Amino acid sequence: MFETFELYTLQQYWWIIISLLASLLVFLMFVQGGQTLIYQLGKTETERSLIINTLGRKWELTFTTLVTFGGAFFASFPLFYSTSFGGAYWVWMAILFAFVIQAISYEYRTKPANFLGRKTYEVFLFLNGLLGTILIGTAVGTFFNGANFSVDKMNLTNIYDSAISRWETPFHGLEAVLNIHNVALGLSVFFLARVLGILYIVNSVNEENILVRARRQMWNNAVPFLVFFLYFVIYLLLKQGFAVNPETGEIFMEKYKYLHNLLQMPVVLILFLAGVAGVLYGISSFLFCRSRKAIWFGGAGTVLAVFSLLLIAGLNNTAYYPSLHNLQHSLTIRNSSSSHYTLTAMSYVSLFVPVVIAYIYVAWKSINNKPIEKSDLDDDSSHIY
């Protein structure tokens, strides 16, 4: 089936898959958001343990999605992998460290003789939530605002200096934080993760004190989220974008490019509006109707909104990783992808994704079938973090 598709069709298909994985990742970062709220929502040791235990049942799903996102990006658009990861070294390394310290924290926090003490592991969880979300958001901001790199595949023939992708600033990615538009996206992701974290916790924890504090925290996080998100979106829709001439491959600046993308792909526009509406409905149904199922609206809305934003970054003849050093070195889904054969082989593998989602759903339901309570923490027969 897939082998009959044109290369460009497969490239678009894989950009859609990457966008979907990224949007699921942002939704699942409710774990990270929740980790930054442990002390604000939990005032006693038991309350904090309740929050950590409910988040702990999902941390691995987020982690695995991040790893799969990385692997899928490598497989489908390897030039991005080599250019961005090898270039924006410090940003990616900081993100990695933030996730390394998360992976052990749940398991080790309450174990006897854990060397660093319970508090240190809680600080690790906080740092993961803070840095992981802001830095990933800021890094994705460069999809719209560009980065300082050059690419010349023929450097391979210079045996003394063969690097194909080169970073053209000495800061190796740190300069991304000087662009306020990137940072606005980073902060949007951070506050959105906290909003989703609150919605997940109220859905999965049965503890009145936590529910009361959650409502207050929702105001504190939903407002800054909306401010940064609206700033980011309005700026994005009004700014010049990095367009590609499909005939020649030439990159040029186009006014209102991202707005045009939404208008020229009405399905994406509908998805985007539905996503934003879902997030807003999720927040308001919790705030005003005290709904504890708002995570499903907020989560689905997040997936749709992030998915559509990434689609307009790469589809409709747009350069998804613009080079500020040389516009013509910008990465597009056409010039940075794997070959037709590899994309075809992987497309068959992608057919397993619904199966994966189905068993994740079954496992999720079986573990989260009822909210966690104080008594569960004393249940000696279960695994407690």
Added chain:
Amino acid sequence: MTEAFDYSLIDWSRAQFALTAMYHWIFVPLTLGLGFIMAIMETIYVRTGNPEWKRITKFWMTIFGINFAIGVATGIILEFEFGTNWSNYSWFVGDIFGAPLAIEGIMAFFLESTFIAVMFFGWNKVSKKFHLVSTWLVAFGASLSALWILVANAWMQLPVGMKFNPETARNEMHNFWDVLLSPMAVSKFTHTISSSYLLAAIVVIGISSWYLLRKRHIVFAKRSIVVAAVFGLITSIFTILTGDYSARVVAQNQPMKFAAFEGLYVGQTRAPLVAIGVMSTSPEDPDNENIKDFVFKIEIPNFLSYMAFQDINAFVPGIRDLMEGNEKYNIPSAAEKIARGKLAIDALAEFKLAKEAQDQAKMDEARQILDENFQYFGYGYFVDDPSRLVPSVPITFYSFHIMVALGMWFMMFFAIVLLLVYKGKISQSKFWLTIGIVNIPLAYIASQSGWITAEMGRQPWVIQDLMPTMAAVSRLDTNAVITTFILFGVVFTTLLIAELKIMFKQIKIGPKQEGGH
């Protein structure tokens, strides 16, 4: 053109990858093997309904969980380091390497991480059978994860199923099945996975031996030993058989690495195998200090020829044959390969210029030269210093021999333990129980030695004959890599200390009486 290559950048980038890979590999083999041991134990529990087996299963799950967390933490770095530190490599091979990595994520990691939640949190939430299935799926998911990353590693040692495309300056996959089922992939997967199972069996026996010596948790320890010894004996035999196959695959495809395994400087027919050897500190070859002579060695006549080619009369090339060439056996010299590699590299540059000039004739000509010489493409980067084509012989020799010797020893040990169990004397055999504890660090040494053999032995190649480390590395400031190396070293060492302290404490506490994790 002046030489401007910064070798310290390569060395630090290699050191960083080695550091993260070796730390990762401390934790992974135990979880690979323990997954199946737990699954077998839980199966016995479900079949017999005996709660003692549930208690046994849960204890080993605790040990599994502590290891798994840190294995995940150290694993994510490796995936991203292909891009951060080996940027050229990730483009040059991304078309092949990326696919197994993506499949690993979609098919294996999710399986593992989803059902691990059921395994840990589902004891009272799902049925016994669903729980058991989840434990088995975790075990299979872990081994499936290993499959894909090992396929990718095998491809780097034996690049097959692809064709170089000068238009994109990269290798492109032409046959997925050739990549998946290459002899290197089969041998690497089967050998790595079986040796991991072996390591887990050694750890289970070692910890159980400690309980028996202390006369604690007697029933628990004896039952654990029975399961682990049976599992260990079977997997150790399999490890030795797959190891033998791996050596043959290496002999046929990576002759330099094979020569380094044995410190074989001058090739010969009826080549003997060095069973035990001590290398001299002085170099055998004045041009290359990596190549050492032996001050002492015990040899098994003809065995190396037999091991490599299943023929005692077969010629096994030595390092000198591979560097200086050997006409009789049709082995080209390093100088010839370097010249042909340089031709291929220059032809790629010519191809690009001809394409820009839209000169089809020149393009065809360049492409032909490239195709004819592409098998030596990577050698073209060694025009200034061919001696870098030889890996460190002492490190490769010692790590290979330590791995083989310990592998043989473990097989004998499992047989002895099973015999003692059969005779009902295991809990009284203080000597063998002590050996059981001593074996734990030895198993880790063997496991690490295996990877050192595989990865140091293939130097300087990132992709055998096609891309050396110097052409693969990201263009970073050496100090940046040194900084992250130190950070990784500090963080991983801290986490390792935490992990060991927690493990020792859990072992001291022992299995809980009722349920409890």
